[in-house]
Amino acid sequence: MSTQITIRDVAARAGCSIATVSRVVTGNGPVSEEMRRRVVEAALTVGFPLARAFPETRPVISILVPSLTNPVFAAAVAGIEQRARTAGMFTILGQSNYDPAQEEDIVTTLIGERPVGMIMTVCDPASSVALHRVRKAGLPVVTIYNEDTPEGVAAVMVDNRSAIRRAAEDLIALGHRRILFLAGKFISSDRSARRYEGYRDAMAAAGLTAAPAIEVDFIDATRDIDLTEVLVEYRPTAIMASNDLLAFTVIASLRRAGLSVPEDVSVTGFDGIDFARLISPKLHTIQQPSQVMGTLAASLLLDMAAGHKAPQRLCPDAIPLPGETIAPPRRGEPPLTLIPTEKRKLRQ
Incomplete structure (x- = not known):
């Protein structure tokens, strides 16, 4: 007994x-x-x-996101807050900096605030101690952006794998064969890992060899990436970045190397943040309806907390946003003689 x-x-x-x-x-x-x-x-x-x-419980929705430096999460939070206000509620926010250990600490604090429930993006929902703690506490929970959530966990996400596969197929149709995938570390983001899988799917279907992912730190890599060694080793005609912020850093690194985008190397992103449409050339990317996703997550959470709905999984469409950073590959090899001779190690 x-x-x-x-x-x-x-x-x-x-x-x-x-x-x-x-x-x-x-x-x-x-x-x-x-x-x-x-x-x-x-x-x-x-x-x-x-x-x-x-x-x-208090009239509060707790929110956990990896980082507010990426506007995609800020947009989702805006959607959550807007829906919370209409329900007469407030929000409490924590960010984990893409660190599973920080997720655990922050979630413990957020549970102690006695919220009606929690909306969270975790590094890996399949192994997340933070997500397990919220469920163990008996709180309604909705993950946002995470795909491979445990059975019985509500989720709002896009199909990252199929969206990236279509983008890679577009590059292949333009004639690209040497395509690299630069990603935030997989241990920090299940989304990043799923997008790499989509890239591999497209390469395999076209009979091409997928290169190993270039994994970088999400926070550090948005400040600077030196692609010198990567360019020399692989001579890519296109680089796919796992999010828009990394794509911006890739473009800056290519320009420092004396290469033009898209004339020498095509670049794609993922997220569709507003800034992607303002840079020149405009970034070729995929848009997640982040603010709508935040609103959906908050509505679902409130319905669950009120006992009106069981956990559901909602998957709005990711929308391709054609830009100016892709073009057919240049004939012959890229002019790598313009790459600076001083080499800095790629930040891992």
Whole structure:
């Protein structure tokens, strides 16, 4: 016969009084942030149904995103906040910097805020401890952008693999054969990994050899990438970046190497952020309807919290945005003699 977990077990695990646990659960009375975190972690560890123990949730939706430096996440947050306001609610936001360990820490804090539920983008939903903690706490949860979510988890996402495959097929149709894929580290983003799979699908279907992905740090790589060694080794006629911010950095790196886009090397992105339409030449990319996705995620979460809907998976279309950064490959080899002689290591 199983033993029922009680508030006493939580207090013993957290090393505090039962009264302190009660203050965390009810939100009544002063509790330090450190103690709140300890109580939440203890409740999750011993299996105490923390969310169901809340006598009253706050009118808050908790949000976890990898980074607000990428406008695609800012747009989603805007959609969530707009829907939350119409429901008379507020939002609390945390960012993980594409780090699974930071996801865990931030989620613990967000659970302690007693929200009605949580909307989150995690590095890898299949192995995410943060996502597991939210589910264990009994909170309604919707992932946004993540595809391979566990059974029973609501999700709003696009089909990254098929969208990138179509983009790669467009490059192949133009005559490109040496195509590289530059991606944010797969351990930090299931989206990045799925997009690389789409690139490989297109290359295999065309009888071409897919090059190993060039994996870079999402945060560092948006500041600078030196592609000198990559260009010398592979001599690509096209480079596909796993998001628009990385595509911008690729273009800057190619220009420093004395190469023109798209005359010497074509470049594509993914996300369709507004800035992609403002640069010259305009970036050839794929648009995710991010603000709409945020609104859908918030609506789904509120319906789940009210008991009106079971978890669902929504997949709006990703929209190709033709740009000016792709063209048929130049005949002959790219003029790599213009590449600077001083080499800096590609940031991994």
